[in-house]
Amino acid sequence: MKKKLMTCLLLCLPIFAHAASGVHLEKADINLENKDSLRAGAKLFVNYCLSCHSASFMRYNRMAKDLSMSDDQVEQNLMFIANFEKLESGEAKKIGDLMSVAMKTKDAKQYFGTPVPDLTAVARARGADWLYSYLTSFYADENRPFGVNNTVFPGVGMPHVLVEMDGLKKLVSKDDHGKPTFEYIEKGSMSDVEFKRAMNDLVNFMVYMGEPIKLKRQSVGIFVMFFLIVFFLFAYLLKKEYWKDVH
Numbered sequence: 667m668k669k670k671l672m673t674c675l676l677l678c679l680p681i682f683a684h685a686a687s688g689v690h691l692e693k694a695d696i697n698l699e700n701k702d703s704l705r706a707g708a709k710l711f712v713n714y715c716l717s718c719h720s721a722s723f724m725r726y727n728r729m730a731k732d733l734s735m736s737d738d739q740v741e742q743n744l745m746f747i748a749n750f751e752k753l754e755s756g757e758a759k760k761i762g763d764l765m766s767v768a769m770k771t772k773d774a775k776q777y778f779g780t781p782v783p784d785l786t787a788v789a790r791a792r793g794a795d796w797l798y799s800y801l802t803s804f805y806a807d808e809n810r811p812f813g814v815n816n817t818v819f820p821g822v823g824m825p826h827v828l829v830e831m832d833g834l835k836k837l838v839s840k841d842d843h844g845k846p847t848f849e850y851i852e853k854g855s856m857s858d859v860e861f862k863r864a865m866n867d868l869v870n871f872m873v874y875m876g877e878p879i880k881l882k883r884q885s886v887g888i889f890v891m892f893f894l895i896v897f898f899l900f901a902y903l904l905k906k907e908y909w910k911d912v913h
């Protein structure tokens with residue numbers, strides 16, 4: 667019994683460790699059924715993230731299919747950054763290509779002092795709430811090389827690439843749970859609510875990208891449950907039939 671208790675306590679340790687890290691995470695509202703949100707997120711992702719980060723386990727045409735877009739729509743609206751940089755051979759990217767970038771790891775290390783991670787599965791590694799909080803927590807800090815820091819990822823090497831929408835904020839205070847309060851130094855093109863909604867769309871898309879099959883798995887799951895209920899009914903009737911003469 668003692669052993670079991672100890673094991674339970676040890677298993678709970680990561681929860682306490684997380685709570686003690688003093689990082690406050692906002693909740694992201696993830697809904698993979700919402701195709702409009704996924705499409706809006708995809709647009710933000712290819713426009714603002716794909717120039718540095720890759721998503722090299724995802725293909726453009728797979729995304730087109732899952733997000734109910736035609737290949738033409740994706741080629742015209744979501745591939746111009748990819749084609750702007752072009753492949754090393756000078757050839758434009760094709761709809762069946764992976765969402766990789768032209769920036770080489772060596773160059774990225776030189777520009778940012780750290781490699782730029784691939785983002786295909788980042789939502790699975792970090793979690794949706796972490797990503798949402800990260801993207802909405804950039805603040806001005808003149809001690810950092812790019813003039814910004816982040817409450818969720820202190821000392822981050824990424825510039826605030828969405829500053830034009832988000833505006834520039836300063837960190838006023840943090841409460842006992844690490845929840846930050848920001849104040850605008852300069853407003854961006856979006857209000858606070860609009861920016862948070864846009865970031866929620868972006869995170870929604872990144873959650874989909876981390877596990878595209880999730881969309882399908884849920885509908886298959888419902889079908890399987892339904893099948894099991896019907897099957898149970900028949901199995902039960904059959905059992906009654908077999909046992910009816912046994913006394």
Ligand code: HEC
Nearest residue numbers: 714715717718778780781782783788821822823824825827
């Ligand atoms: C100018 C290049 C650049 C652009 C554009 C950019 N990033 Fe980054 N990003 C970086 C660098 C560099 C790092 C590594 C930071 C570090 O480790 O300190 C990073 C790190 C991250 C991380 C943390 C990954 C991890 O698990 O450690 C996330 C998440 C992320 N970026 C998301 C995004 C999203 C979403 C966008 C688009 C809105 C974006 N980035 C656009 C350069 C960029």
